Amino acid sequence: MSTSQALKAKQSRSAQVRGQLDYPVIDTDIHTNEFSPLLEDYIAQYGGAKVVDTFREHLRTNGLNALAAEWYRATPQERQDKRLFRPPFWALPAQNSYDLATVSLPSLLSERLEELGTDYAVLYPNVSLFPINSANEDLRRSLSRAVNHYHADIYRPYADRLTPVAAIPLHTPGEGIEELEYAINTLGLKTALIPGAVRRPVKALAEKYPDDAELRRYAYWLDFFGIDSAHDYDPFWQKSIELGINLSTHSGSQSWVARNSPSNYMFNHINHFADASEALAKALFFGGVTERFPQLRIALLEAGASWGANVLTHLVDRFEKRGNAHVQQYNPANIDRQLIIDLYRQHGQELFRGREYSDDQIIESVFGVASAFRFREQPAESINDFALAKINQIEDIYERWVPNFYFGNEADDRTIVGALNPKGNPFGKKVHALYSSDSGHWDVPELTEPLAEAYDLVREGAITEEDFKALVFDHPYSFYTANNPDFFKGTQVEQKLQKNWAA
Structure with a gap:
């Protein structure tokens, strides 16, 4: 680093914040861009020329999936008629060319971490989301392998400060296990990205209309790997724990039904990461995954942390009303039939208006529009929605939620105030918020600002110094070291901690 660069690093707001801390700063979410010509060499190695061509087409369509790419080819009227969602656009900080180059050049990024006020960063290459969400198995698997090998190689010299995630496809547990083992055991990667969901065809429609590609594109369901999944993903969760890998997701919900505006990107964007993450977390909770695998750790990134506290509260609310035996208070079989009849005979004459009604008609009327299913038998195994999670008391909800999930919170996201407010949930404790700068995307036009922006919340009294430490160090450290x-062995984090302990 030159003298001028060192001076600039020292003078940045974030560097000044870091300079007053006696603990390391861990950024759990920096986005990077690949050098395509070199990446294509890896793609050719694993997928051949055909996959290279597919990758180039992906770049030509601005890195979009097929449905999003169609938006650009369609006329305004066709976008409305087909309800083609307005895809992201201009997603990188183009005007800040220095920063744009920084997230593309490993050596420069490593050099500038001081300026960013960061000791260690986990990297999420933008290209990694493409292969793991592809429905084409050959493309998905070969490209995932190539992307992982490429990033393992180019960031290996900077392992003391930077580590990229391994992209893990998860259309089946088997392919996930295979890529996870290769990424960790062969490539030396040590954390992983999985899709937040897999789109699967609706079986009944696919069988009825096997040749209707247009219908299949719209008629799908989302598999969140937990409740109601097409596969048993327990072997994959177990393997990740055995390998010491804590998982993360970075998936959104743009184009989902409520995020399907053909004209407005921001309409589709706001809270879409939170909605997708919430669906995954609830599926794992209600599917009993977090009960069976208490060691499982998943970071749900770029979604804010407040929703994690909100869902925790709602789980308790619903359990106290409908969990276990509580749900029986709504069972129509438990009505006091005679009491209702007597009350209607005594107080309902103005409704009868001189007409006679049978006891059965009175009982039927009590349930109003719900009368059609009031006495419908419910399968015993489907009555208690909390059964698979084995919730017997509200404390079990805490144990199946808080230890397992960590919530990525961007630096300027003030909703973290609710997540870190111990009075904001029934347990009087905070959920695990992670400092996730999201650097490299449009919401970070200046790389040197995120840490300072997070600390501004301390200066304003919105969060405490203790909260800030939990955000940028305690929670990230506990997440990555849990399994x-x-x-952090051999990293700047270890060195700084050892230096502090020695002091």
Whole structure:
């Protein structure tokens, strides 16, 4: 680093914040861009020329999936008629060319971490989301392998400060296990990105209209790997724990039914990461995954942390009303039939208006529009929605939610105030918020600002110094070391901690 660069790094707002801290700063979410000509060499190695061509087409369509790319080819009227969602556009900080180059050049990014006020960063290459969400198995698997090998190689020299995630496809548990083992055991990667969901065809429609590609594109369901999944993903969760890998997702919900505006990107964007993350977390909770695998750790990134506290509260609310035996208070079989009849005979004459009604008609009327299913038998195994999670008391909800999930919170996201307010949920405790700068995307036009922006909340009294430490160090450190105590061995984090302990 030159003298001028060192001076600039020292003078940045974030560097000044870091300079007053006696603990490391861990950024759990910096986005990077690949050098396509070199990446294509890796793609050719694993997928051949055909996959290279597919990758180039992906770049030509601005990195969009097929449905989003169609938006650009369609006329305004066709976008309305087909309800083609307005896809993201201009997603990188183009005007800040220095920063744009920084997230594309490993050596420069490593050099500038001081300026960013960061000791260590976990990297999410933008290209990694493409292969793991592809429905084409050959493309998905070969491109995932190539992307992982490429990033393992180019960031290996900077392992003391930077680590990229491994992209793990998860259309089946088997392919996920295979890529996870290769990424960790062969490539030396140590954290992983999985899709937040897999789109699957609706079986009945696919069988009835096997040749209707247009219908299949719109008639799909989302598999969140937990409740109602097409596969048993327990072997994959178990393997990730055995390998010491804590997982993360970075998936959104743009184009979902309520986020399907053909004209407005921001309409589709706001809270879409939170909605997707919430669906995944609830599926794992209600599917009993977090009960069966208490060691499982998943970071749900770029979604804010407040929704994690909100859902925790709602789980308790619903359990106290409908969990276990509580749901029986709504069972129509438990009505006091005679009491209702007597009350209607005594107080309902003005409704009868001189006409006679049978006891059965009175009982039927009590349930109003719900009378059609009031006495419908419910399968015993489907009555208690909390059964698979084995919730017997509200404390079990805490144990199946808080230890397992960590919530990525961007630096300027003030909703973290609710997540870190111990009075904001029934347990009087905070959920695990992670400092996730999201650097490299449009919401970070200046790389050196996120840490300072997060600390501004302390200056304003919105969060405490203790909260800030939990956000940028305690929670990230506990997440990555939960199943791998040596995660930070040989890194700047270890060196800084040792220096502080020695002092």
